Amino acid sequence: MSIIVVDNVKLNGRDGKVILDGITFTVEEGDFLGVLGPSGAGKSSLFKLLNRLLSPTSGEIYYRGKNLKEYDPVKLRREIGYVWQKPYLFGQKVLEDLTYPFRLSQEKPDMELIYKYLAQANLKEEILAKKPTELSGGEAQRISLIRTLLVKPRVLLLDEVTSALDTENTRAILDLILREKEEKNLTVLAITHNLEAFNFKKVLYLNAGQVKYFGEGKI
Numbered sequence: 533m534s535i536i537v538v539d540n541v542k543l544n545g546r547d548g549k550v551i552l553d554g555i556t557f558t559v560e561e562g563d564f565l566g567v568l569g570p571s572g573a574g575k576s577s578l579f580k581l582l583n584r585l586l587s588p589t590s591g592e593i594y595y596r597g598k599n600l601k602e603y604d605p606v607k608l609r610r611e612i613g614y615v616w617q618k619p620y621l622f623g624q625k626v627l628e629d630l631t632y633p634f635r636l637s638q639e640k641p642d643m644e645l646i647y648k649y650l651a652q653a654n655l656k657e658e659i660l661a662k663k664p665t666e667l668s669g670g671e672a673q674r675i676s677l678i679r680t681l682l683v684k685p686r687v688l689l690l691d692e693v694t695s696a697l698d699t700e701n702t703r704a705i706l707d708l709i710l711r712e713k714e715e716k717n718l719t720v721l722a723i724t725h726n727l728e729a730f731n732f733k734k735v736l737y738l739n740a741g742q743v744k745y746f747g748e749g750k751i
């Protein structure tokens with residue numbers, strides 16, 4: 533069974549503008565799918581649909597064979613982790629952001645795991661004492677990715693997570709994502725303009741709200 537099925541989905545904006553139209557594709561468990569296309573193509577809107585932050589105007593989306601509408605949104609968002617294009621951090625300190633997933637499930641924060649992810653993301657432990665507003669764009673992106681991983685999702689939606697990173701840190705983040713993916717058999721959908729670094733074997737190419745290509749191979 534495909535883990536995600538998107539069936540003829542249409543999304544209109546509040547102003548009636550067509551944002552996505554006739555979107556159909558499937559994702560298999562363990563896939564690493566590149567979601568590509570020019571600015572304004574509808575890539576982030578598609579991720580918002582997959583995370584139930586938006587609902588399709590028509591068409592259906594299924595996760596593990598069940599319509600997305602039938603899931604409790606909070607539980608669904610823990611299974612399908614979404615790292616936003618614009619990092620959203622809310623704590624007084626970074627530590628608060630990274631311990632939030634544990635508070636959510638009333639667990640004791642696993643500081644070992646937090647330190648492990650920080651090291652893999654090329655970040656120093658001192659960052660935990662900083663205010664989120666003091667972080668650089670690239671630091672905020674990495675903290676936001678780590679926070680999502682700490683929730684232990686089964687699917688990762690990555691919206692341009694390396695867009696503010698230099699080559700070395702892009703490599704570090706990609707290694708971290710690929711290691712997590714292999715260890716946990718995660719399914720990963722990644723929006724990026726950095727095709728060289730990501731080297732996808734399977735891609736969904738959107739343009740002006742429509743699927744122009746979906747399949748194996750590079751474009």
Ligand SMILES: Nc1ncnc2c1ncn2[C@@H]1O[C@H](COP(=O)(O)OP(=O)(O)OP(=O)(O)O)[C@@H](O)[C@H]1O
Pocket residue numbers: 545546547549551569570571572573574575576577578617
């Ligand atoms: N809530 C909304 N209401 C109306 N239009 C919207 C809404 N959200 C997004 N749009 C429009 O839909 C189109 C697709 O936006 P989206 O953010 O999905 O593009 P994108 O492919 O992620 O682009 P980028 O690469 O620049 O991030 C754009 O024209 C955008 O202005």
Ligand SMILES: [Mg+2]
Pocket residue numbers: 575576577617691
């Ligand atoms: Mg976008």
